[in-house]
Amino acid sequence: MKFLCLLIKDRIKISVIKPVPENSPLQIHYKISGEESRPIIPNESAFKEYIELLQHIEAIGGYNYGISKILYNETLEISWYSGESVFQNLHPIISASKRVNQSKKKIISQSNLSSILLLNKILPDSIIPYNYFREANGYMQSESYRQAYIHFYMLLEFCFSKGATDKNKQVADFTSNSDFVLALLQTVRLFKDQNSTHYEHVYSKVIENDKNRVFNVKSITRLLFDYRGKLAHGIKRSMPYVFNEALLKPITLFISSICFFVCGNMQVYCMSSKQFREERILQLISELKASLKID
Numbered sequence: 410m411k412f413l414c415l416l417i418k419d420r421i422k423i424s425v426i427k428p429v430p431e432n433s434p435l436q437i438h439y440k441i442s443g444e445e446s447r448p449i450i451p452n453e454s455a456f457k458e459y460i461e462l463l464q465h466i467e468a469i470g471g472y473n474y475g476i477s478k479i480l481y482n483e484t485l486e487i488s489w490y491s492g493e494s495v496f497q498n499l500h501p502i503i504s505a506s507k508r509v510n511q512s513k514k515k516i517i518s519q520s521n522l523s524s525i526l527l528l529n530k531i532l533p534d535s536i537i538p539y540n541y542f543r544e545a546n547g548y549m550q551s552e553s554y555r556q557a558y559i560h561f562y563m564l565l566e567f568c569f570s571k572g573a574t575d576k577n578k579q580v581a582d583f584t585s586n587s588d589f590v591l592a593l594l595q596t597v598r599l600f601k602d603q604n605s606t607h608y609e610h611v612y613s614k615v616i617e618n619d620k621n622r623v624f625n626v627k628s629i630t631r632l633l634f635d636y637r638g639k640l641a642h643g644i645k646r647s648m649p650y651v652f653n654e655a656l657l658k659p660i661t662l663f664i665s666s667i668c669f670f671v672c673g674n675m676q677v678y679c680m681s682s683k684q685f686r687e688e689r690i691l692q693l694i695s696e697l698k699a700s701l702k703i704d
Contacts (some may be wrong), residue, residue, distance in 0.1 A: 423466070423479065425459050426499075429489070437489055437502065450505045456487055464652045482552055531679050535672070538564045542668055549665060554657035555640050555650055561664045562637040565589065568671060576638075580630050587690045590626055592670035594697035597629075599666060601701070610659040625704040633667075636660055 413424040429435045434455040439446040453460070463481045470476035486506045492499035517525075528535070545560035566579075569586045573579050583589050600608035611632075612624055618635060619628040639646045640657075650657055678686040698704065 423463065425462060426490075427459075435489075448503050448505075450487075459487075460485070461652055528676065528679070532675055535675050538568055538668075538675075539672060541567065542672055545665065545668070549661060552654065552658075554654040554661040558636060558657055558661045558664060559641055561661070561668045562633065562641075564668045564671070565633070565664070576631070576634055580627060580634055583630050584627050587687070587694060588671065588674060589630075589667075591690050591694050591697075592667045592674060593626060593629060594694060594701065594703065595670045596663060596666040597701055597703065598697060600663065604662075607659040607662055611663050614660065632660075633664060636664075 411426040413426070415422045415424070434451050438449045440449050460481055463479050467476055467479040470479075484506075486504055488504040489502040490499040491502055541560050541564035545557045545564065548554070548557035548560060565583065569583045569589045570579050571582045573582060597608075600611065611629075615624050615628050615632050616622050618632045621628075636657075638644075640650065674690075678689070681689070
């Protein structure tokens with residue numbers, strides 16, 4: 410294995426060069442269509458070891474040399490070379506870059522600004538959870554699922570915890586709040602209808618985590634609390650996620666949806682009377698529990 414560091418403008422490009430064995434999934438394969446052929450770019454799992462190595466360089470270099478970030482998600486390029494042994498006289502064959510969906514820039518109009526200021530006046534207490542949502546969503550867009558999950562959970566904790574950090578007390582606080590229960594059930598409905606793969610993942614994790622093997626509001630909330638404990642503390646249970654945050658994607662999307670509904674429902678009912686709001690939310694909860702068959 411060989412390492413190179415090249416200065417390009419104001420950034421350093423790190424190259425990791427390694428021979429590709431005959432049985433490696435990184436061997437070049439071509440798809441033939443008529444008289445044309447094009448290379449088949451392997452799945453990211455095939456070059457996972459390269460990404461992990463960059464993550465390790467990032468971690469150790471952060472302490473020793475002040476490295477703040479290696480942009481492997483944004484600028485990763487994989488190339489194949491031919492040449493002599495021991496990396497001599499290399500000639501490029503093909504290159505491919507990882508495509509990252511860049512978020513579109515948002516432009517605030519005059520009407521948008523007026524709406525924001527109106528909500529700021531009507532919902533002054535929503536500023537903190539909305540800011541947690543903004544921060545968490547930024548982490549999620551960059552696939553930093555650990556930080557995203559922690560910030561989404563802080564949103565729920567701010568809104569529904571009564572100051573307790575004990576698991577049983579916090580779960581009781583969450584599940585006794587109709588706003589939280591509604592948002593959770595709305596998320597279950599959304600995932601069940603539109604994202605079956607992530608729904609099955611979350612469902613299996615809830616069943617696996619619950620001693621009675623049941624899927625209900627309380628067991629889902631317990632799982633959310635347990636993930637927060639894994640990710641917010643430096644314990645060995647957090648190790649699998651440190652360099653493989655993709656494992657957290659389904660549960661992070663799930664908690665992000667809960668937070669989205671929490672914030673959205675604040676706005677939907679902000680102009681309603683307290684009595685109408687409470688009656689409507691309880692009605693929706695009852696309907697969702699019946700249709701989902703969840704207690």
